[in-house]
Amino acid sequence: MIASFRAETLKARKRWANWLLFGILLMTLLLFGYVLSYVIFKNPPRNFQSPVPASVLIRRDFPENLLPTVLSSMSTIGAAIMIILGSLSTASEYGWLTVQTILIQKPGRVAVLVGKLLNLGLITLITSVVALGLAALTSYLLVSIDGSSSAWPSVTELLKGFGALWLQLAVWTAFGMFLGIAFRSTAAAIGGGLTYLFVGEALIAGLLRDTPGVKEILKFLPGVNGEAVNASFRLSFRNPNAATQLVDANRGSITLVIYLALFTILALLIFRRRDVTGG
């Protein structure tokens, strides 16, 4: 297991695509989550309409709102990037047939996949730390530029926020990893994962949120549950446009943990049993 983990870290570190994904994620977070919104709220266009004035909305970019801003920014782009990362980590092994090179070495199949899981867990951990760290630095810079004052969240809140971020990134990574093993094709895994995220979660859950019957089903989706967890980290001002959550944060957290376990177990079951044939 440790041997497999060490091999996985070497592969992940040397893979250019991983660094590209990491860069896109951080750039998107900083650019769209902070810099652009600061510029817009600082100099709102004449036709700017919002129940909350721009002078208040700008405070979402300040340290007091670090957690809700990072979590909401990462909920979609972070999920998409992590689905791609998870899919690449497994589906590529089938595409290149390296899965057979790995399985002919000493570790058993379970050890190989657990090594992969540990490595992906490490990557999501590092991503969460770096994302929060860079967001904190950016919010500090913005509040300093603005000449305003803002309080940091408590350590307890920071730890809870970090845990929520890590859990959500881990769930989507496990989802991508599972799809990669199930489909054995990078294109199918990424295509299927992103279609689910943007059509199944974002579109349907957004449009049919209040439809009776559908609403009950939506309560079981990982994205909807993640959103509920994120909503528990409140902004420092009241936003009347904020959507009402279908489940509470506790149920959301538990559901996400169940999804993480489910994707992992399904991936293990398929990987352990299925024949590895040629391309």
Next chain:
Amino acid sequence: MAQALAVETHGLTKRYSTGVLAVDDLDLRVRTGEVYGFLGPNGAGKTTTLRLLSGLIHPTSGSAIVAGAVPGSPASLARLGAMVETPAFYPYLSGRDNLRVVARYAGVPKSRIEPVLKLVDLTDRAKHKFKTYSTGMKQRLGVAAALLKGPDLLILDEPTSGLDPQGTIEMRALIKELKQGGRTVLLSSHLLNEVELTCDRVGVIAKGKLVAEGTVDELRARSGGRTLRIHAAPLEQAQRLLESLLNPDQVRVLDGSLVLNVDPAQAASINRRLVADGVDVSELRVDEQSLENVFLELTEAPSQPTAASGGGDRSAEVEGNT
């Protein structure tokens, strides 16, 4: 005394979910320390067998012991080095980094990497990315990866596939070298002369079943071994005389010559009788039965045109991967 076995299968069977029966009740025995050649026509189940032995696929029924343990178990894999079908590596990593990855999976110290790179003559290109490698270099990296563990048993699937003549010669020399020190090598090949040159014993598989097994000479003998070819005139008179002297089944006409399935030591006496009967003998020679002919007979493949009437081009390609 019975020799220890590096590979032993009992009734090994693989039927894919598509219904294709790729390996059918296969009983294979590879002795420790030998180079065993695995031959079979396209679709015979050869690569499927190697996948079963490497633990990449699960048998439908039957059992196997590979390097002393169940295929695919850590105990078996610890003593097994294998390259099945194509050498598969990470295209974005260099040859050396690919071996580092393999070494980490195998729990082998990285000090093993340079010696195996040197053994396969890849040291100079080890820093370049795998995706830039030629087919021959990829094959050699595959062999290097298989050797990293210092395995007791080496399984090589088509190790000279895609290699140029020089590369083929070097690979054969390497395989012979690998045999030193008691290592067992199980290789499949689409080149019959390669099997003749490198293997101690050969197994021929057709339609998923082992149809013959033995040394190259044993297989030749099984299919008639050496024959006597006589160019004589008049041909009909010579044929009648020889059929009266020998069993008629031992005499046949091929390409205007008589081919006799007899002990070549009888050549002189047969010549004397023909001449005494007024037959002109212009040529009398001993023909070796080629491994290709043996192979085609055993696998019931249609005859291929051959370069020489008495045998054929022994390097003719007769199979592919299954």
